[in-house]
Amino acid sequence: MRNVEKYVRGYFMPPETSLNWTRKEYITEAPIWCSVDLRDGNQALIVPMNLEEKLEYFKMLVEIGFKEIEVGFPAASETEFTFLRTLIEQELIPDDVTIQVLTQSREHIIRKTFESLKGAKKAVVHLYNSTSVAQREQVFRKSKQEIIDIAVNGAKLLKQCAEETEGNFQFQYSPESFTGTEIEFALDICNSVLDVWQPTAENPVIINLPATVSMSMPHVYASQIEYMSEHLNFREHVILSLHPHNDRGTGVADAELGMLAGAQRVEGTLFGNGERTGNVDIVTLALNMYSHGVDPKLNFENLPAIASVYERLTKMRVSERHPYGGELVFTAFSGSHQDAIAKGMKWREEKEPRHWSVPYLLIDPKDIGREYEGDIIRINSQSGKGGIGYVLQLKYGLDLPAKMRENFGYFVKNVSDQQQKELMPEEIYDIFMKEYVNISTPVEFIKYRSADDEGFQTVVTIRTGHEVKEMEGTGNGRLDAISNALQSGLGMNYTDLIYSEHALETGSKSQAVSYIGITASDGRIYWGCGIDVDIMTSSVKALFSAVNQFNRSARR
Numbered sequence: 001m002r003n004v005e006k007y008v009r010g011y012f013m014p015p016e017t018s019l020n021w022t023r024k025e026y027i028t029e030a031p032i033w034c035s036v037d038l039r040d041g042n043q044a045l046i047v048p049m050n051l052e053e054k055l056e057y058f059k060m061l062v063e064i065g066f067k068e069i070e071v072g073f074p075a076a077s078e079t080e081f082t083f084l085r086t087l088i089e090q091e092l093i094p095d096d097v098t099i100q101v102l103t104q105s106r107e108h109i110i111r112k113t114f115e116s117l118k119g120a121k122k123a124v125v126h127l128y129n130s131t132s133v134a135q136r137e138q139v140f141r142k143s144k145q146e147i148i149d150i151a152v153n154g155a156k157l158l159k160q161c162a163e164e165t166e167g168n169f170q171f172q173y174s175p176e177s178f179t180g181t182e183i184e185f186a187l188d189i190c191n192s193v194l195d196v197w198q199p200t201a202e203n204p205v206i207i208n209l210p211a212t213v214s215m216s217m218p219h220v221y222a223s224q225i226e227y228m229s230e231h232l233n234f235r236e237h238v239i240l241s242l243h244p245h246n247d248r249g250t251g252v253a254d255a256e257l258g259m260l261a262g263a264q265r266v267e268g269t270l271f272g273n274g275e276r277t278g279n280v281d282i283v284t285l286a287l288n289m290y291s292h293g294v295d296p297k298l299n300f301e302n303l304p305a306i307a308s309v310y311e312r313l314t315k316m317r318v319s320e321r322h323p324y325g326g327e328l329v330f331t332a333f334s335g336s337h338q339d340a341i342a343k344g345m346k347w348r349e350e351k352e353p354r355h356w357s358v359p360y361l362l363i364d365p366k367d368i369g370r371e372y373e374g375d376i377i378r379i380n381s382q383s384g385k386g387g388i389g390y391v392l393q394l395k396y397g398l399d400l401p402a403k404m405r406e407n408f409g410y411f412v413k414n415v416s417d418q419q420q421k422e423l424m425p426e427e428i429y430d431i432f433m434k435e436y437v438n439i440s441t442p443v444e445f446i447k448y449r450s451a452d453d454e455g456f457q458t459v460v461t462i463r464t465g466h467e468v469k470e471m472e473g474t475g476n477g478r479l480d481a482i483s484n485a486l487q488s489g490l491g492m493n494y495t496d497l498i499y500s501e502h503a504l505e506t507g508s509k510s511q512a513v514s515y516i517g518i519t520a521s522d523g524r525i526y527w528g529c530g531i532d533v534d535i536m537t538s539s540v541k542a543l544f545s546a547v548n549q550f551n552r553s554a555r556r
């Protein structure tokens, strides 16, 4: 890249870091989650949500289990203001949910924010101003002290407005653009605000450290969080909060390492909607935790329904590869993955139903409302016998013998390859029925008659074209006798009859399914399947199907 000299690292490593958090292995309990979908998410939409849309989204967030929800920036627009008034006046905020509102550190905006909060039982009022070198120099053109003054004056006004307004208000401060701020200055400004607010056990303050723009690798952000956590005044009465964005694609890693480093709260959005590359995705964070056996305290048991409401209201799209929520994230097209998943599912059923360890699938898709059928194994030209057999078994109850799966697998792959398309389960089933089941051309089975109970001597009637023939055979059982009759009558030669069968429940009816493989004179195994209410007839039909497979192949 020609212009690489243009870029210098704009973040600040703390002067010291114990890196104690690196020895923690995983996050052992859910943080306080705060959804900022209705504020940070909403401000980034092409068309922000209208009142009804915001109300529906709010209801969904409550149902998911968020206890803190940043509902907007009331001073921003009429819709934002009215939304807050509607929530308060129509008493739509459950008692165990705290709403949060954002305000710049400017007098008229703070006053308007408190006006919007009249009648609220409780709320978090979130004050921010930018603190980074770039913002101080380029946007505000102010000294460090002047930037501290903006924060402190805002903090004082918040305190005053809260005292003048009925309700229970908690304060939050964000040094916006924290990741581009010298760490000692970030500490200084946060401590100055804390000195104004004087947090207590009864009224703790939230200090939110946003990766407004993510600028470093996640361990640097975590080290910054650790430093702040260890040096903030009133630490025991401060709730340390994270607000990662995803500019470097590391929002989730930033949040996870930040939690290890001492943060107790995370702000983010569903599916990572938000400014530019978005806010951190709370769905991924929560389900990552879940995959470690830790209850995230948010309910994503019907994630597809949540994704669909999200898409409808935001007009954004959950991409196919989006962790947990994407259409294809539990799907294997490729043969070896399908094979391992199918075997893993069987293993789980038979040996280890308590714990999830199925290869390639981080969590059980069913836990978040996905279906095995149609979601896990899908078939195209990269697929293999394991997956194709799995689809037939799961959806249609057809349990093909291993070698027949192989034969059918290659057949199906070729169809997909030639047609250059994915094959749906119905298409796979149709191919199976057409090519393998009860095949009656060129040789059609009509009936058989045995001279004895065991069928050692049997006469079988067949039709080829317009001609009906009877053929006689002897063997060590009925099927063997029929097989011998066919071989001598049709002038064929095959060996090694491979046979298996099982019952098949179709609606209220039970039928028998038989599979037969014959090794023909060309050395190849030809397969057939028979389905009939009578088990013997199903096996005879399977034999005829296999013989017809051979005949068709010989003709080709």
Ligand SMILES: CC(=O)SCCNC(=O)CCNC(=O)[C@H](O)C(C)(C)COP(=O)(O)OP(=O)(O)OC[C@H]1O[C@@H](n2cnc3c(N)ncnc32)[C@H](O)[C@@H]1OP(=O)(O)O
Pocket: 040, 043, 073, 075, 076, 077, 103, 104, 105, 106, 109, 128, 129, 130, 139, 140, 150, 176, 212, 275
């Ligand atoms: C990282 C984030 O997500 S921060 C949140 C961003 N979200 C939004 O901005 C959405 C809602 N915002 C809005 O609707 C509007 O910006 C409003 C209503 C808040 C303010 O509107 P306006 O006053 O017309 O414009 P604008 O936001 O551009 O104001 C810029 C002025 O505010 C100052 N300013 C910006 N942020 C802050 C702040 N947090 N605290 C104090 N002053 C600030 C700027 O320095 C600038 O000052 P200047 O007038 O002396 O140049």
Ligand SMILES: CC(C)C(=O)C(=O)O
Pocket: 040, 102, 128, 174, 176, 177, 208, 210, 211, 212, 213, 243, 245
């Ligand atoms: C207002 C602040 C917290 C913000 O959204 C950000 O810095 O990204």
Ligand SMILES: [Mg+2]
Pocket: 040, 210, 212, 243, 245, 275, 279
């Ligand atoms: Mg943000």
